[in-house]
Each structure stands twice: as structure tokens, then as C-alpha cells.
């Protein structure tokens with residue numbers, strides 16, 4: 140039975156969550172699955188009018204869905220956007236704004252309820268990166284009660300970071316659907332080797348994507 144919604148959590152930041160989420164979106168769409176992908180809270184997102192917007196998570200996820208980069212689509216994908224490439228709570232302060240976990244959770248619940256098919260929700264940074272002054276990404280995920288796809292890099296140290304996140308998810312009763320290892324630039328070991336090491340302890344299926352890879356079929360089949 141396909142999940143109604145899946146939370147894409149990270150073992151860290153800038154390790155491939157958006158890359159994997161976009162690849163998964165494309166693969167599910169190509170299989171004829173109804174899928175919608177959102178990044179409700181995003182930092183490091185310049186205004187749509189800025190040439191740098193195209194590099195943002197929001198732009199990449201809209202592109203993966205074949206959606207136009209217009210105000211309406213941007214707002215529907217990422218209602219909370221902050222310019223500074225910082226932890227979202229810090230980026231919000233720089234804009235004189237604040238964010239409440241209840242609003243974020245409420246927005247996600249509404250989207251889950253109104254989405255046909257599968258909703259993919261990309262988190263922010265690492266699993267326990269702050270999302271508000273008071274709450275972490277783990278609090279957000281637990282409040283939603285969704286299963287998680289954990290994305291890891293393959294850099295030296297990624298095995299421990301991934302397994303620490305797996306243990307934290309398990310401790311808090313979050314279902315771990317799979318771990319996806321996205322190859323880090325310059326990693327000293329093959330992504331396959333890192334994935335195999337994580338798989339020995341993760342208690343969930345582990346897949347890997349080399350640089351530039353499309354979504355593996357095994358990952359799409361798990362979602």
C-alpha cells in the first residue's frame with residue numbers, strides 16, 4: 140500500500156535531500172503515480188525575481204514536477220521562505236519574522252488531506268536542525284506522524300551521521316521507510332560501500348545514488 144505521505148529527513152544539510160526528492164518525484168511520475176512534492180519551510184531562498192532563485196530547493200522541486208516557476212506555484216510549494224542560508228529560525232529573525240510549529244504542522248496536515256496520491260515533504264537541514272526557535276525537524280516529523288526517508292551523504296563520517304539519525308528515529312517511534320545514500324563529491328569510499336556499511340545497522344532498506352544518478356527502482360518501489 141503506497142504511503143499517503145513521506146517525510147524526507149536528512150542526516151545533515153547539503154547532503155542530497157533535494158536531489159533525491161527530485162529524482163524520486165520524477166521516477167514516481169514516470170511510473171504514472173500521482174505525486175506532489177513540497178518543501179514547506181526553506182532557508183537560502185532568494186526572491187523569485189532573483190536569478191539565484193533557480194538554484195533553490197523550491198525551484199528544483201517545482202522543476203522535478205514539471206511545474207512553472209511562478210508566484211502561485213512557489214507559494215504552494217514553500218509557503219515559508221527565508222533568504223539567508225542559515226538555520227530557518229535564524230534566517231527568520233533576520234527578516235523580523237517568526238514561525239510557529241503548529242502552523243507548519245497544520246499546513247502539512249491540510250496538504251496531506253487534499254493531495255491525491257503521495258505527498259513528499261522535504262525537511263530542512265539535518266534531522267534535529269531547528270525549524271523554529273523552540274522546535275527541531277524531529278519535533279515537526281513526530282507531530283505529523285509520518286514515515287521517513289532518511290537521506291545521507293557518502294563523505295567520510297556519513298556512516299555515523301546516518302546511523303545516529305536512524306537510532307534517533309527508532310527511539311522516537313518514527314517508521315524509517317528507507318535510507319538513501321547520495322554520493323558526496325570527493326568521497327574517499329564508493330557510495331555502494333558506504334550504503335552497505337549503513338545497511339548492516341540501519342534496520343531499513345538502504346539504496347545509493349552515484350553522482351548524477353536517477354532514482355533507483357528499488358527506492359521508488361519502497362514508497
Ligand SMILES: Nc1ncnc2c1ncn2[C@@H]1O[C@H](COP(=O)(O)OP(=O)(O)OP(=O)(O)O)[C@@H](O)[C@H]1O
Pocket residue numbers: 149151152153154155156157158159196262263264265321322348349350351352
Ligand atoms: N547524487 C548526486 N548527484 C549529483 N549532484 C548531487 C547529488 N547529491 C547531491 N547533489 C548536489 O549537491 C548539492 C547539495 O544537495 P541538496 O541540495 O540535494 O542537499 P540538501 O540535503 O537538500 O540540502 P538542504 O539542507 O539545503 O536542503 C546540490 O547542488 C545537489 O544538486
Ligand SMILES: C[C@H](N)[C@H](N)CCCCCC(=O)O
Pocket residue numbers: 152153181182183223224225226227263264265267268269
Ligand atoms: C541553508 C541550508 N542549506 C539549509 N537550508 C539550512 C540548514 C540548517 C542547518 C542547521 C544546523 O543543523 O546547524
Ligand SMILES: [Mg+2]
Pocket residue numbers: 156157158196261
Ligand atoms: Mg534541500
